[in-house]
Amino acid sequence: MGDFGEHQTMLTTGHVLAPPARIAFEEVFDAHFAPVYAYLRRRAGEVAEDLAAETFSRALAAYPRFDPARGDVRPWLLGIATNVVHGHRRAEARRLKAYAREAGRRSPSEEAVDVSGRVDAADDARRAAAAIGRLSSGDRDVLLLVAWGDLSADEVAVALGIPAGTVRSRLHRARAAIRTHLQEDR
Amino acid sequence: MTDDLELVRRLGGLLAPDADPGARERVRARLATPPVRRRPVWRRPLTLAGPALAVAAVAALVLVGRAGDLGHQGTSFSSGSPHAPAGAAPSLFPEPGQFLYVRSRGAYLNCAMDGPHPGCTRQPQHTREVWISETGSGRLQEGGGAPQSLGASRLYIGNRAFTHADLAAYAPTAQALLADLKAGRQPGQGGKTPSYAFVQITDALREAAVPPAVRRALIGALPLVPGVRDDGEVTDRVGRAGHAYSVVDHGDRKTVIVDPVSLTMLEERDVLLDPASLGVPSKFHAGDVVGGAVYLRRAVVDKAGVRP
Numbered sequence: 001m002g003d004f005g006e007h008q009t010m011l012t013t014g015h016v017l018a019p020p021a022r023i024a025f026e027e028v029f030d031a032h033f034a035p036v037y038a039y040l041r042r043r044a045g046e047v048a049e050d051l052a053a054e055t056f057s058r059a060l061a062a063y064p065r066f067d068p069a070r071g072d073v074r075p076w077l078l079g080i081a082t083n084v085v086h087g088h089r090r091a092e093a094r095r096l097k098a099y100a101r102e103a104g105r106r107s108p109s110e111e112a113v114d115v116s117g118r119v120d121a122a123d124d125a126r127r128a129a130a131a132i133g134r135l136s137s138g139d140r141d142v143l144l145l146v147a148w149g150d151l152s153a154d155e156v157a158v159a160l161g162i163p164a165g166t167v168r169s170r171l172h173r174a175r176a177a178i179r180t181h182l183q184e185d186r
Numbered sequence: 187m188t189d190d191l192e193l194v195r196r197l198g199g200l201l202a203p204d205a206d207p208g209a210r211e212r213v214r215a216r217l218a219t220p221p222v223r224r225r226p227v228w229r230r231p232l233t234l235a236g237p238a239l240a241v242a243a244v245a246a247l248v249l250v251g252r253a254g255d256l257g258h259q260g261t262s263f264s265s266g267s268p269h270a271p272a273g274a275a276p277s278l279f280p281e282p283g284q285f286l287y288v289r290s291r292g293a294y295l296n297c298a299m300d301g302p303h304p305g306c307t308r309q310p311q312h313t314r315e316v317w318i319s320e321t322g323s324g325r326l327q328e329g330g331g332a333p334q335s336l337g338a339s340r341l342y343i344g345n346r347a348f349t350h351a352d353l354a355a356y357a358p359t360a361q362a363l364l365a366d367l368k369a370g371r372q373p374g375q376g377g378k379t380p381s382y383a384f385v386q387i388t389d390a391l392r393e394a395a396v397p398p399a400v401r402r403a404l405i406g407a408l409p410l411v412p413g414v415r416d417d418g419e420v421t422d423r424v425g426r427a428g429h430a431y432s433v434v435d436h437g438d439r440k441t442v443i444v445d446p447v448s449l450t451m452l453e454e455r456d457v458l459l460d461p462a463s464l465g466v467p468s469k470f471h472a473g474d475v476v477g478g479a480v481y482l483r484r485a486v487v488d489k490a491g492v493r494p
Binding site for chain 2: 029033034037038041042045048049052053056057060065066067083086095099124125128129132136138143144146147148154158161162163164165166168169170172173175176178179182
């Protein structure tokens with residue numbers, strides 16, 4: 001979702017590329033590569049560069065049909081990136097599990113270094129990773145677009161093409177799941 | 187204790203601590219030599235609506251529309267029983283090659299939790315139209331903008347993903363559906379949240395292509411969810427009669443109005459009970475309607491983009 005596909009034949013000239021502030025796709029790339037790449041690195045790790053190339057390749061192909069009236073281009077790009085990530089869901093889940101396990105293997109001496117702060121933070125991060133790994137893909141997409149893509153809930157609705165009510169309920173559900181997991185795992 | 191959203195943000199930093207400075211140019215080079223089927227159009231212009239500052243937000247729907255400008259094209263209500271036979275309801279379940287068309291109208295309130303200007307902004311009310319195929323793919327048109335294609339998706343009930351064929355063969359009782367919602371839930375998935383089932387059910391009733399037997403179970407399960415209040419027969423904001431159910435959850439009361447005959451959602455609305463639950467200072471008070479959408483038209487059509 002979020003990717004403009006073959007359904008653009010209904011596009012009317014009134015929808016296309018109105019003045020006054022026009023910029024080229026190259027500038028879009030320059031302005032938005034960093035947040036899109038950062039989002040993909042968090043979600044996909046070492047294959048993020050390949051996924052960024054795929055994301056911007058799809059965006060480039062669909063760009064002539066992008067409707068500026070929809071708002072900012074970043075939610076649109078992150079929606080495409082999220083679609084691209086879907087082909088790597090299993091790898092994402094494995095990565096989250098691995099992080100949760102690795103963080104859980106801290107040595108006793110490491111724990112003794114800073115009992116008051118870093119250990120608690122690392123524990124919470126490990127639990128959060130485990131909880132995110134258990135979310136449904138829909139709930140996870142919404143949560144991570146907000147937390148890692150820095151999108152507002154309204155922008156997530158645009159990015160994923162889902163009703164704002166659904167975004168809100170998914171975000172609420174995902175956050176509740178994280179909180180529940182943090183409490184239950186203590 | 188750290189806020190859960192802030193914790194997830196921190197986790198993102200831990201998972202990807204150091205950016206690769208060469209990635210941008212490598213990706214740029216790959217785009218400059220695309221596959222033969224796609225020719226780059228680097229200089230195609232567009233209008234940007236403006237810079238998007240990084241804000242994390244919790245949204246609240248806000249109802250700002252007037253009933254009078256919406257028209258009445260939905261289903262009619264003639265039975266007070268929420269357990270009317272599914273056979274009386276329209277199918278609204280597309281065959282392969284067909285699409286479920288849903289038109290709704292709503293408005294939204296975005297609450298920016300951080301950034302330079304935390305607070306809530308009321309968004310304009312707008313119309314949303316979707317055409318959903320049997321695979322969940324289709325088309326979206328929203329707010330007068332250009333059409334957008336929707337990728338395939340599946341409906342989840344609990345932890346089970348349903349294909350179109352799965353849904354066609356699924357005819358649970360309301361009790362069985364509730365049990366399926368809870369089945370397979372693991373600690374941390376939110377299954378213990380009181381509103382969990384209510385949220386899942388309303389998700390499924392919005393725009394998913396669901397056969398009448400399943401819609402009947404979904405609506406029949408609403409009053410069985412712990413904490414859900416049966417608000418009886420009401421009229422939605424475009425004048426249609428329906429049956430309302432509500433639940434109090436995290437500072438607001440969520441109400442859904444369903445049509446027991448067509449077995450569809452007519453309207454959903456959120457009323458703020460505790461302004462502090464928004465998390466930022468706002469002009470909204472207890473009792474304000476802070477969320478809503480009305481579902482104006484549902485039909486099966488033969489082509490995406492065609493309106494019934």
